Amino acid sequence: MPKTVITKLQEDPDYLKKNARSRSKNKKGRFKKISFKITDTQRQALEVISKRQNTTPVRYIKSIISKQTSKYKTNNASETYVTENQLSLFD
Numbered sequence: 001m002p003k004t005v006i007t008k009l010q011e012d013p014d015y016l017k018k019n020a021r022s023r024s025k026n027k028k029g030r031f032k033k034i035s036f037k038i039t040d041t042q043r044q045a046l047e048v049i050s051k052r053q054n055t056t057p058v059r060y061i062k063s064i065i066s067k068q069t070s071k072y073k074t075n076n077a078s079e080t081y082v083t084e085n086q087l088s089l090f091d
Contacts, residue, residue: 038046050060082088 046057046060050057053060055063
């Protein structure tokens with residue numbers, strides 16, 4: 001009699017959906033939600049600017065935020081401190 005291989009997908013059709021749910025529970029969110037209110041004239045101005053920039057209002061706001069926050073990011077590549085007694089082998 002030939003050996004029959006039954007995959008988990010054949011046994012349980014919802015197998016992929018179950019795995020997708022368990023992966024999303026374990027993964028921590030990287031992004032935070034921020035909300036704010038704007039007036040009607042500000043919204044209209046935002047739509048005009050985003051059309052001129054050929055983008056969506058959300059992407060336009062995100063680009064402005066990233067430009068402003070890039071000024072305040074810390075630089076992790078600090079210079080190494082070398083003492084007088086330390087040898088310079090690979091210079």
